[in-house]
Amino acid sequence: MKGLIFDIKELAVHDGPGPRTTVFFKGCPLRCRWCHNPEGLEFHPQLMVQYSRCTGCGLCRAGCDHPECKGFDRCLHACPNGLISLSGCEVDSGELAAKLLREKDFWDISGGGVTLSGGEPLSQPEFLLDLLDKLEGVHRCVETSGFASTDVFAAMCARTELVMMDLKLADPGLHKQYTGQDNALILQNLEYLRQSGHPCIIRTPLIGGVTDTEENLTAIAKLLVGIPGLQRAELLPYNPMAGAKYPQLGLEPMEFTGQKADERLLDPFIRAGVPAILA
Amino acid sequence: MTQRIETMLQNCLAYAHHVHRAPFAGAVDWQKKGLSPVLRSAHRLKALLAAEHPAELTGREILFIRTVTDVPGIFTDAEQADLKQKHFIHELGNLSNICPSYQSVMELGLDEVKNRANQRLDRCRAEQDTEGEDYLTALLMSLEAVYDLCARYRAAAQWAGNTAAADRLANVPYNPPRSFAEALQFFRILHYTCWAEGMYHVGVGRFDQYMWPYLQKDLQSGVLTQDSALELLEEFFLSFNMDSDMYPGVQQGDDGQSMMLGGRTADGKDAFNLLSSLCLTASRELKVIDPKINLRVDKDTPIERYEEGTRLTMEGLGFPQYSNDDIVIPALIEMGYAPEDAVNYTVAACWEFIIPHKGMDIDNIAGVSFSKCIDEAMHESLAKCADFDAFRAEVVKKIVTSCDEIEENVKGLYIYPSPFVSMMMDGCIDNARDVTLGCKYNNYGIHGTGVSTAADTMAAIHKLVFEEKSLTADELIAAIDANFEGYESLRQRLRTEMPKMGNDDDYVDGEAVFLLDAFADAVAGRKNERGGIFRCGTGSAMFYLQHAAETPCTADGRSHGEPFGANYAPSLYAKTGGPVSIVRSFTKPNLARACNGGPLTMEFDSTLFRSEESRSKVAQLVRYFIHSGGHQFQLNAVSAEQLHDAQLHPEQYRRLVVRIWGWSAYFVELDKAYQDHVIARRAYGL
Numbered sequence: 001m002k003g004l005i006f007d008i009k010e011l012a013v014h015d016g017p018g019p020r021t022t023v024f025f026k027g028c029p030l031r032c033r034w035c036h037n038p039e040g041l042e043f044h045p046q047l048m049v050q051y052s053r054c055t056g057c058g059l060c061r062a063g064c065d066h067p068e069c070k071g072f073d074r075c076l077h078a079c080p081n082g083l084i085s086l087s088g089c090e091v092d093s094g095e096l097a098a099k100l101l102r103e104k105d106f107w108d109i110s111g112g113g114v115t116l117s118g119g120e121p122l123s124q125p126e127f128l129l130d131l132l133d134k135l136e137g138v139h140r141c142v143e144t145s146g147f148a149s150t151d152v153f154a155a156m157c158a159r160t161e162l163v164m165m166d167l168k169l170a171d172p173g174l175h176k177q178y179t180g181q182d183n184a185l186i187l188q189n190l191e192y193l194r195q196s197g198h199p200c201i202i203r204t205p206l207i208g209g210v211t212d213t214e215e216n217l218t219a220i221a222k223l224l225v226g227i228p229g230l231q232r233a234e235l236l237p238y239n240p241m242a243g244a245k246y247p248q249l250g251l252e253p254m255e256f257t258g259q260k261a262d263e264r265l266l267d268p269f270i271r272a273g274v275p276a277i278l279a
Numbered sequence: 280m281t282q283r284i285e286t287m288l289q290n291c292l293a294y295a296h297h298v299h300r301a302p303f304a305g306a307v308d309w310q311k312k313g314l315s316p317v318l319r320s321a322h323r324l325k326a327l328l329a330a331e332h333p334a335e336l337t338g339r340e341i342l343f344i345r346t347v348t349d350v351p352g353i354f355t356d357a358e359q360a361d362l363k364q365k366h367f368i369h370e371l372g373n374l375s376n377i378c379p380s381y382q383s384v385m386e387l388g389l390d391e392v393k394n395r396a397n398q399r400l401d402r403c404r405a406e407q408d409t410e411g412e413d414y415l416t417a418l419l420m421s422l423e424a425v426y427d428l429c430a431r432y433r434a435a436a437q438w439a440g441n442t443a444a445a446d447r448l449a450n451v452p453y454n455p456p457r458s459f460a461e462a463l464q465f466f467r468i469l470h471y472t473c474w475a476e477g478m479y480h481v482g483v484g485r486f487d488q489y490m491w492p493y494l495q496k497d498l499q500s501g502v503l504t505q506d507s508a509l510e511l512l513e514e515f516f517l518s519f520n521m522d523s524d525m526y527p528g529v530q531q532g533d534d535g536q537s538m539m540l541g542g543r544t545a546d547g548k549d550a551f552n553l554l555s556s557l558c559l560t561a562s563r564e565l566k567v568i569d570p571k572i573n574l575r576v577d578k579d580t581p582i583e584r585y586e587e588g589t590r591l592t593m594e595g596l597g598f599p600q601y602s603n604d605d606i607v608i609p610a611l612i613e614m615g616y617a618p619e620d621a622v623n624y625t626v627a628a629c630w631e632f633i634i635p636h637k638g639m640d641i642d643n644i645a646g647v648s649f650s651k652c653i654d655e656a657m658h659e660s661l662a663k664c665a666d667f668d669a670f671r672a673e674v675v676k677k678i679v680t681s682c683d684e685i686e687e688n689v690k691g692l693y694i695y696p697s698p699f700v701s702m703m704m705d706g707c708i709d710n711a712r713d714v715t716l717g718c719k720y721n722n723y724g725i726h727g728t729g730v731s732t733a734a735d736t737m738a739a740i741h742k743l744v745f746e747e748k749s750l751t752a753d754e755l756i757a758a759i760d761a762n763f764e765g766y767e768s769l770r771q772r773l774r775t776e777m778p779k780m781g782n783d784d785d786y787v788d789g790e791a792v793f794l795l796d797a798f799a800d801a802v803a804g805r806k807n808e809r810g811g812i813f814r815c816g817t818g819s820a821m822f823y824l825q826h827a828a829e830t831p832c833t834a835d836g837r838s839h840g841e842p843f844g845a846n847y848a849p850s851l852y853a854k855t856g857g858p859v860s861i862v863r864s865f866t867k868p869n870l871a872r873a874c875n876g877g878p879l880t881m882e883f884d885s886t887l888f889r890s891e892e893s894r895s896k897v898a899q900l901v902r903y904f905i906h907s908g909g910h911q912f913q914l915n916a917v918s919a920e921q922l923h924d925a926q927l928h929p930e931q932y933r934r935l936v937v938r939i940w941g942w943s944a945y946f947v948e949l950d951k952a953y954q955d956h957v958i959a960r961r962a963y964g965l
Binding site: 011013019077105109 | 776857859
């Protein structure tokens with residue numbers, strides 16, 4: 001089974017229990033305006049060019065016959081300064097699983113495992129489920145926006161030791177305004193987590209004036225009351241450095257900046273009796 | 280940290296004590312009297328210690344600082360030139376880079392040492408052993424010089440009202456210490472005198488083992504609490520930093536004051552104790568570059584100990600450096616060290632494994648540049664090689680030749696005698712001979728530099744010239760000879776698209792396995808003139824710049840002059856799979872056969888250490904390295920942003936510490952080439 005990924009990160013420390021190796025799936029149905037992995041949005045490979053250091057020599061435009069460069073306006077290999085890279089490569093689930101499983105001895109002694117993230121891993125359901133099956137025996141986490149059909153979501157849960165799902169905005173209108181989609185499917189999958197009791201962590205990125213409002217955090221805390229498998233809620237401070245990748249993809253820079261995270265943001269969760277941390 | 284220590288620390292960093300310093304102003308008469316070298320050494324020590332004056336006497340428990348800044352050598356310039364003609368002179372010529380025994384001398388007290396020396400001197404006279412007579416006369420003269428300075432320190436401390444320190448100096452160094460504080464004072468006098476005698480890179484050894492009985496006794500009797508012990512220990516740690524600016528090696532900070540903690544006892548038990556833990560705490564609180572902390576671990580070491588180590592790593596000092604007893608002890612036994620000695624190993628100045636007070640090893644005698652071997656083989660033979668194995672065989676020949684040259688170059692070794700340090704080395708009084716003539720172990724160590732650059736180079740040649748056949752030997756050599764000028768796309772391809780060590784890719788990691796095996800084979804069976812063997816290792820020392828400067832550009836895409844990675848590490852520009860893949864790649868070679876010392880060296884972004892949770896995950900990586908058969912691991916917390924800013928505003932970063940190759944230094948005191956190298960290393964982060 002083939003799938004599209006754009007990165008693998010070892011010793012990821014924020015993606016589940018123990019040291020993780022995180023696989024980033026490429027392509028996402030949401031368009032969060034603060035997205036810090038913009039190279040994970042499109043469902044096809046993309047060139048990333050460090051335009052800031054480009055001397056304009058033109059070698060990359062001179063034409064080539066490499067099969068891997070077909071469909072791009074530049075040659076991947078020609079840059080004398082090494083400024084061109086490809087984001088996104090098609091991988092076989094069996095090969096990827098075999099590569100990941102070489103680290104199993106590490107996870108066995110450290111209590112870590114594999115985390116599948118993105119992009120949106122649930123947007124490549126067959127590949128995702130097949131990969132999860134092939135990773136049986138290691139601790140598996142999936143990081144998801146929750147924007148997927150509940151059938152797919154439930155099938156993923158059945159193959160995953162821990163689900164880490166985002167809940168960015170409780171209000172459907174604001175959700176649509178800032179992510180391009182309303183949150184009906186996400187809330188439905190949250191309901192699935194409530195019913196199934198599947199172990200989960202619910203995460204909210206802290207975007208100044210958008211998700212970090214008292215109103216939003218209070219509403220989210222309320223939605224999380226009584227979810228039996230909930231290990232904790234996590235508030236994720238926003239990383240302003242993430243904006244650097246936008247120009248490399250030829251995109252407009254992001255409009256959001258980081259904001260100092262404050263312990264007081266946890267108050268709504270404390271009031272609701274929901275365990276929560278500032279990550 | 281108490282207020283007293285904080286003040287002492289600030290004064291130390293402000294060099295407040297430098298006010299006491301002056302150059303040597305006495306008569307340099309030891310060079311002229313027709314004395315043997317060993318007696319000259321004693322005369323010089325006597326003159327130097329006589330010129331020293333007691334200083335920093337109040338508010339301190341542990342006395343002795345250096346006040347005389349420079350001392351002429353024991354030989355005239357002409358004599359030195361002559362010695363260099365006739366002998367192989369290693370580095371500065373002085374004794375260096377070994378670890379004397381503080382323990383045995385403290386257990387006896389210097390009065391008893393003196394007795395034994397006198398008795399042995401009588402025997403030498405009776406036997407007409409004039410060489411032995413010279414040595415023991417020199418030792419006794421050195422001891423008198425130490426006694427004289429100790430007496431002056433005691434009187435001055437008394438006069439200054441520091442009766443506690445004065446009282447201690449009534450007992451030590453003459454008799455065995457009665458308390459932890461006396462033991463620390465005793466150590467300080469011995470260590471101070473080793474430096475004063477001219478020895479450099481004076482190792483500290485397994486401090487938590489030989490000092491523990493003194494502390495344990497004081498804790499049991501209530502003389503000390505854990506808190507007061509820590510305060511005393513922190514003052515003691517600061518004493519290593521008072522004079523160390525007088526002891527520069529290749530750069531400031533390269534002073535070899537290495538301390539080893541943990542490990543196993545003689546009967547195989549876990550040796551980590553409360554003092555080990557207090558040492559980690561003292562280093563973490565003080566954040567100064569000495570002593571340099573090493574920690575011995577093994578497969579049974581609990582994760583909590585790695586977590587404790589990682590809390591120290593977080594401070595950015597590059598401490599602790601870990602070594603793996605499961606690999607190192609059997610490797611030392613295999614090299615011929617007795618099992619009871621191997622279990623007691625420590626490190627020399629950086630990471631070379633040595634046996635305290637038994638090893639007169641010179642474990643940094645030279646370095647083999649793998650890249651140079653490959654470059655020569657490529658130019659001379661690549662075009663003639665029918666297949667890659669044939670090329671590998673040519674590279675092996677060059678490694679052997681390189682070892683032949685080293686073996687030849689180091690013949691006729693002469694080390695300037697060091698009678699006082701010799702007293703602290705096993706057997707020297709009994710044999711009535713200076714340790715520079717030899718001790719129980721007399722092995723030589725050879726560094727193997729730029730392993731990853733070399734493995735990457737081999738893999739690129741294998742792939743392009745022999746497998747794909749997309750490049751001929753002549754084309755590759757033409758590009759290399761042009762330093763890739765006009766071949767920029769080829770260079771990029773070599774740099775970014777060829778297999779690199781650090782990706783858990785057997786294709787290239789296998790080349791490192793091959794090169795290190797070839798290195799081990801090349802030194803196997805060689806004997807030096809002292810009856811010792813040659814050991815090979817994975818350390819780079821300063822060769823990561825020097826050998827890189829001497830080596831033309833390499834087929835891994837490295838331009839001429841671009842440095843190698845520090846010690847045993849991926850090349851600076853290699854795209855790696857990440858920390859886990861690096862550990863997997865670098866534990867594939869048979870490191871027990873290349874165990875002179877030289878750690879896997881990795882940088883991590885300091886943000887990775889901010890939370891206890893993520894720190895514990897880094898600790899797991901260290902443990903994984905040990906479980907995977909790694910020999911030695913050096914990890915550093917860095918902030919690239921801070922390093923760049925420190926180059927621009929050095930005045931604001933006086934205390935910023937970085938790890939260089941086997942030692943840590945204040946960043947702003949380094950030459951820019953060393954600063955740039957730290958910045959160029961890739962840091963793994965969140």
